[in-house]
Amino acid sequence: MASSVERQLIVFDFDWSMADQDTDRWIFEVNAPDLRRKMKNLKDEVQWTDLVAQSLREFHERGGKRHQIEEALRIMPFHPAMVRAVQKLKSKGKTTFLCLSNANSVFISTILASKGLSELFEEIITNPAEWDHSGLLKLRRRIAPDAARQHQCKVGCSPNMCKGEELEAFLERHGKQFDRIVYVGDGSNDFCPILRLRTSDIVLCRKFRGLERRISKEGDKEGLKCQIRYWAGAWEVEEIFESF
Ligand SMILES: [Mg+2]
Ligand SMILES: [Zn+2]
16 A cells, blocks of 8 residues: 555644644643633533633633643643654655644644654644733634635534635645545544545544544545544554554
């Protein structure tokens, strides 16, 4: 299988796919569990990115500090096998890495830097965030609610971002044909992009989470074409990558 592949694209979701936790929830579990509870209570009423932005403002207003968030990110579970897996594959030279995540640019870059992976990704497509001078992390949706162009997704992506459209836009922007696309994901919002994959492409689906459920319920109906391989721990991704 691997022999005919000259150039491949590996697309990584971040939370629970590259990392072994969910950044948005984890930083509050570490620093402000009452805000974590509040998010759980409000998540069906408030759009998720807005809810995280609002919780970051509340944390800041009560004196929460930038270094507390950064420290929580640095200690967040992240399997050493995942670091090895991507470093080894990158060193073989035929793979481009793309990060496609519904977290935000600061969470992802902080964690990648702490693992020595700052140079891994060609692009990180996610919600934009930045620290202001007072130490507030200002987070916005990738697609603002008042933006003229909203996404056209029909399979249920959140209004802030359609990962399927983002993947297609990346492929157009990049102007390169990849012999194979490998998508590593776990969540229900990873279902849309994998519908765009070909029979020669592969999804590495993390078991026991939203993506596995959507594949089994909707995969046939929505015409899912790619090959599917399941994994539970990052050591298995490392094993699979060895064959790439
Ligand atoms: Mg995820
Ligand atoms: Zn979508």
